[in-house]
Amino acid sequence: MKRETTMNVQAGRKILPNPKRDHIQGPLTAPFKLVEYGDYECPYCGEAYWSLQVVEERLGDELCFAFRNFPLVEVHPHAEHAAEAAEAAGAQGRFWEMHDLLYENQDALEDDDLVQYATAIGLDVPQFVRELESEAHLPRIQEDFASGVRAGVRGTPTFFVNGVRHEGDYEPDTLIAALEATVDVPARAH
Numbered sequence: 001m002k003r004e005t006t007m008n009v010q011a012g013r014k015i016l017p018n019p020k021r022d023h024i025q026g027p028l029t030a031p032f033k034l035v036e037y038g039d040y041e042c043p044y045c046g047e048a049y050w051s052l053q054v055v056e057e058r059l060g061d062e063l064c065f066a067f068r069n070f071p072l073v074e075v076h077p078h079a080e081h082a083a084e085a086a087e088a089a090g091a092q093g094r095f096w097e098m099h100d101l102l103y104e105n106q107d108a109l110e111d112d113d114l115v116q117y118a119t120a121i122g123l124d125v126p127q128f129v130r131e132l133e134s135e136a137h138l139p140r141i142q143e144d145f146a147s148g149v150r151a152g153v154r155g156t157p158t159f160f161v162n163g164v165r166h167e168g169d170y171e172p173d174t175l176i177a178a179l180e181a182t183v184d185v186p187a188r189a190h
Contacts, residue, residue: 013151014160014162014163014164015035015151015160015163015164015165016033016035016066016160016162016163017033017035017064017065017066018066021140021143022035022066022067022068023066023067023090023095023096023099024064024065024066025056025063025064025065025066025096026056026061026062026063026064026065027061027064028064029064030059030061030062030063030064031062031183032059032062032063032064032162032179032180032183033063033064033065033066033161033162033163034052034055034063034064034065034066034159034160034161034162034175034179035065035066035067035068035159035160036048036052036065036066036067036068036157036158036159036160037068037069037070037144037148037151037153037156037157037158037159038067038068038069038070038156038157039069039070039071039072039076039079039083039156039157040071040076040078040079040082040083040086040102040103040106040109041071041072041076041077041078041079041082041106041109042072042076042079042156042157043106044156044157045103045156045157046103046106047170048157048159048170049100049103049104051170051171051172051175052065052170052175054172055172055175055176058172058176059176059179063179067099068144068147068148069083069086069087069140069141069144069145070144070145070148070153070156070158071083071141071145072155072156078109078110079109080138080141081109081111081114081132082102082109082114083137083141084131084132084135084136084137084138084141085098085102085114085117085118085128085132086098086099086102087137087140087141088118088123088127088128088131088132088136088137089117089118089121089123089128090137091131091136091137092123092124092127092128094121094122094123097121098117098118098121101117101120101121102117105117111132114132115128115129151165152165157170159175161175161178161179161182162179162182162183164182166178
């Protein structure tokens with residue numbers, strides 16, 4: 001589902017990485033801050049995942065990236081369970097490894113697949129399975145989703161660039177230019 005752009009951030013509230021609850025890559029002191037609301041089964045999020053790999057490579061420690069769950073369960077029946085798998089992996093300190101595997105294998109998000117990914121990244125698999133079965137991380141996913149709704153997220157992927165909703169595409173050059181436009185730094189060669 002392509003993201004819609006009809007709603008703005010409520011009352012000028014900025015959406016920035018929150019170290020108390022977000023999964024974050026890169027230093028909080030980085031000049032460039034990017035927050036994504038994403039869905040593991042969304043094909044557009046899958047495309048954005050590959051673009052973000054390039055953005056992260058180019059910006060390095062100048063980028064602070066946070067991911068928040070926004071599963072669109074009406075159109076992506078595996079998205080919420082995949083988000084639970086990422087959060088269960090996160091409880092064992094392996095969120096980003098699971099996040100990457102889920103996006104790299106979007107066509108394989110059944111329970112058996114999730115257990116294979118948990119095994120591949122060295123998780124305590126019985127704990128992982130117990131947490132999936134009990135929906136232990138569903139409240140966190142619902143909190144992410146609710147925060148997205150409050151911020152005007154209507155589809156995925158939706159990005160916030162240095163706190164402001166990004167209205168352009170998510171190609172690497174576009175995202176980098178949007179980040180650079182919000183901070184007083186010299187533009188870099190792409």
